[in-house]
Amino acid sequence: MKKIIGILGGMGPAATADMFQKFIQLTPASCDQEHIPLLISSIPDIPDRSTALLKGGPSPLPAMQDYVNRLISAGAKCIVIACNTAHYWHKDLQASSSVPILSMxxxxxxxxxxxxxxxxxxxxxxxxxxxxxxxxxxxxxxxxxxxxxxxxxxxxxxxxxxxxxxxxxxxxxxxxxxxxxxxxxxxxxxxxxxxxxxxxxxxxxxxxxxxxxxxxxxxxxxxxxxxxxx
The missing domain is CATH 3.40.50.1860 (Rossmann fold)
Structure with missing residues (x-):
């Protein structure tokens, strides 16, 4: 099995689609089979990151940890997060993840x-x-x-x-x-x-x-x- 990259997205969906499109554009593939295997989590119910940090809103961390674990269970060997602000919780996510989470x-x-x-x-x-x-x-x-x-x-x-x-x-x-x-x-x-x-x-x-x-x-x-x- 090839290495699979998981995308933790949904924050928001357009940004997730943009990241997916960049993977396609930057991969020198001549056919479908040469593209990089990706698993994409674009479940948009993750609480707003800015609201959590600035207004005491609900933390997005539990939902993000859940979706990271789902990506890993599905076969992801590396995770990227399609949201800058979500990187405030990068260390916490990495601490509970069994695979590397690359820092944007x-x-x-x-x-x-x-x-x-x-x-x-x-x-x-x-x-x-x-x-x-x-x-x-x-x-x-x-x-x-x-x-x-x-x-x-x-x-x-x-x-x-x-x-x-x-x-x-x-x-x-x-x-x-x-x-x-x-x-x-x-x-x-x-x-x-x-x-x-x-x-x-x-x-x-x-x-x-x-x-x-x-x-x-x-x-x-x-x-x-x-x-x-x-």
């Missing part, structure tokens, strides 16, 4: 360092910023971390939830202004640090990939590397 945060911070750029902006959820998930890893590597102003961050969140509600055009209109503001603050590259953001800014990230660090894309590349290791 560490993978992206490593890519930022390897890029040779020094000033790194971020577009992410309030919870990801408040918990310092990326800030800690970026600054640990000696890089400058730049995040939106409180006013701009409110609009970043509006854009993310607008996409979740299915309005891509409005979400893009809002987020485009926020990435311009980060570049104006001196950011040399921007981490797309919420799994909805690469979808919203897909055209920009495709046109000038050197200016964006797509956390989803980077994690998929790392997972493919894991799969290809002997």
């Amino acid at each position: 945060i560490e993978t992206t911070a490593d890519a930022a360092l390897q890029s040779g750029l020094k000033k790194i902006g971020i577009l992410a959820t309030n919870a990801t910023l408040t918990t310092g998930l990326y800030k800690q890893e970026i600054e640990k590597r000696g890089l400058t971390y730049i995040e939106p102003s409180p006013e701009d961050q409110a609009l970043v969140m509006e854009s993310i939830y607008t996409l979740k509600a299915g309005n891509f055009d409005k979400a893009h209109e809002i987020m485009s202004k926020q990435k311009d503001n980060l570049f104006a603050q001196g950011a040399e590259a921007i981490i797309l640090g919420c799994t909805e953001v690469p979808i919203i800014l897909s055209k920009e990230a495709t046109a000038t990939p050197e200016r964006y660090l797509d956390a989803t894309l980077l994690l998929v590349k790392r997972a493919i590397h894991w799969y290809n290791e002997k």
